Amino acid sequence: MKTRTGIAAALSVVALCAVVGVTVYAAAAGANGDARTVAAMEGPVTPFTPQATFAGLTPATGDPELESLVQVHPSPGAIVAAAGPFDDRFVLEDLAFDGGSVSGAVRVTSDVSDVLDLEVLAGFYDAKGVLVGNARFVHHLVEDATHAEPPEERLEFTIAVPADVSGRAVAASIGVPVLVNE
Structure with a gap:
């Protein structure tokens, strides 16, 4: 029953x-x-498009930032990692700072798949370790019809020191506020 x-x-x-x-x-x-x-x-029919809203959820505006940029205070000539939400999914490699730009590579370690979106945020610091400016590198995967090559897990970047802090920037930090892979 x-x-x-x-x-x-x-x-x-x-x-x-x-x-x-x-x-x-x-x-x-x-x-x-x-x-x-x-x-x-x-004539043509206008399709119905459902839309969802979430109470209390404010849409993001502006570029993603990292609070950790103001928490690090690198010594002159140093490049340090700024903590971010994806730190367990990548490693930074071949970091270099020449006073005019910071460069290096992000190697994704979480899985083997194409990187769809990546933002690398660089903080630039004066001789006292105070943040004086920042700039970013942005990568968006350009889709094509074929995937003949293996996924790119290592992306190289170069980020120029902003003109308004040129000459004062003597150290850098690197963080990743955006990382999307398949």
Whole structure:
């Protein structure tokens, strides 16, 4: 008897979900129903696009930053890592700073897949270790129809010292605020 009750309850839930789904679709189609009738006579149909909002969630604005840039105080000539949300997914390699730019490479260690988006943020510091400016390197994967080569796991970057702090920047920090891979 318990099995029949369980099956009946499960079928009731499935039926309720189907009714709700049809009702929502009908409401959405009804909102565009008159437009569809007119459009069928006059031209192309404007598709219905559902949109979701999340209460209390504010959309991001501006470029992603790293609070850790102001927490590090490198000595002159040094390049230090600035903590970020993806530090367990990459290693920094071949870092160099010549006073005019900082360069190096990010090697993704989390898995073997193409890097879709990467932002490397560089902080530049004066002789006292005070942050005087920052700049960034941005990589977006350009998709093509073929994937003949193995995924690129190591991306080289060069970030120039901003003109307004040129001559004062004697140290750098590097962090990664954006890392998206397949």
